[in-house]
Amino acid sequence: MSLLESLNQDMKQALKSKEKEKLSVIRMVKASLQNEAFKLGKDDLSEEEELSVLSRELKQRKDSLQEFSDAGREDLAEKQVKEIDIIQTYMPAQLSEDELDSIVKETIEEVGATSKKEMGKVMSAVMLKVKGKTDGSLVNQLVQKHLS
Template sequence: MSLLERLTDDMKQAMKDKDKEKLSVIRMVKAALQNEVIKLGHDLSEEEELTVLNRELKQRKDSLLEFENAGRSDLADKIKLEIEILMNYMPKQLTEEELEEIVKQTISEVNATSKADMGKVMGAIMPKVKGKADGSFVNRLVMKHLS
């Protein structure tokens, strides 16, 4: 089942359940996906759908940080719920151990030896873990292994 089909089914269910928050998030994601289709001029591949989902998730995580720093717990709670709903559509996240193994493997593949090779390593890792791990967490792991 494609992401768009899942979203449509979940949207119908949210309407039946009168779950306004979930319905709102699903509509926003569907709109973002549709905008991407219009922008690219073709149906989205699974990877392109994942890119849109990641972008939506990142926007909400950034907003959450800002709301928490501003002491707006009411808005922060709303964003946390949106993030939770979005996470249902993301692929299963890699564990720290799995990620650590991928980082070690990639460092040896590209023959990285110092922090100067950071870009080379990140460029090789990110396509492997796209949507399955947070980029900043991957960055920290790579830094740890290159130092």
């Protein structure tokens, strides 16, 4: 089942069960997907493009969560946490730190990186492999650890 079909099905379920927050988040994600398709001039997005949109939506909410927490707005921070949880249900299974660590080591060997100067090459290669399956900041930390 495609992401859009899954969102439509969950939207109907949220309407029936009167889950306003879930319905709102699903509508926002659906709108983002449709906007991206329009921007690219396509009818349907590829799985990778859908994943990219989901990742962007998730990152926006995580950034907002941080801002609200820093500002002491726990009510808004709580709302962001709920939205993050809903969006994460549509994301692929996340990699464990051990799995990610082995991918980082493997990629460093493939690229032939030996110093932190080559961190950009390693980061871009790793992120292509793990797109949507982990957080970029964790990848950054692991790459730095292995290149130092």
